Amino acid sequence: MGMFVGGKRGIVSDMNVVPLIDILLVLLVIFMIIPAHYKGLDVQVPQPPTDNVVAPPPASVVVVQVLADGTLRMNQEPVSWDRLGARIEEVFKLRAVRVAFIRGDAPVEFGVVAKVIDALHTSGIASVLAC
Numbered sequence: 001m002g003m004f005v006g007g008k009r010g011i012v013s014d015m016n017v018v019p020l021i022d023i024l025l026v027l028l029v030i031f032m033i034i035p036a037h038y039k040g041l042d043v044q045v046p047q048p049p050t051d052n053v054v055a056p057p058p059a060s061v062v063v064v065q066v067l068a069d070g071t072l073r074m075n076q077e078p079v080s081w082d083r084l085g086a087r088i089e090e091v092f093k094l095r096a097v098r099v100a101f102i103r104g105d106a107p108v109e110f111g112v113v114a115k116v117i118d119a120l121h122t123s124g125i126a127s128v129l130a131c
Contacts, residue, residue, distance in 0.1 A: 046130060061101055062091055063131065064120065066113055068105040084116070088123040098124060101131040 064084075065073040072079045079087050092098050100120050104113045120128050 061099065062088075063101045063103060064088075064116055066102070066104040066108050066116055068107045070108075070112060072116065084119050085123050088120060088125065092123070092125065099127045099129065100125050101129050103131050 063075055064079075065076075067073065072081065072084060074084075074087055074091070088100070092100075102113065102116060102120070117128050
């Protein structure tokens with residue numbers, strides 16, 4: 001704030017807005033530069049199927065299903081989280097093609113599905129496909 005004494009009008013007090021404008025311009029420049037240097041993660045979001053009917057995979061493939069309550073099934077047989085890796089290695093022991101399908105119920109969080117995918121990769125499964 002400035003105060004001017006004297007002159008014809010007497011005491012005049014008004015706010016000096018120049019420092020305020022300077023601060024606003026600096027903030028504007030900062031917020032214009034930051035997004036230019038920020039790069040997020042590239043994500044491939046799965047798209048919903050065009051039809052509601054999904055053909056079941058052939059009987060020779062392995063399907064790991066993550067149910068809404070967090071339990072697992074491998075080819076419709078219940079599997080515990082502790083036995084998942086051993087069961088995968090047992091099933092794929094004599095198979096040349098090491099491909100598995102994973103199916104998660106709608107309310108299942110992706111983190112749970114990611115743990116199953118990690119267990120599949122740790123057990124030596126080359127390709128994990130969603131069905």
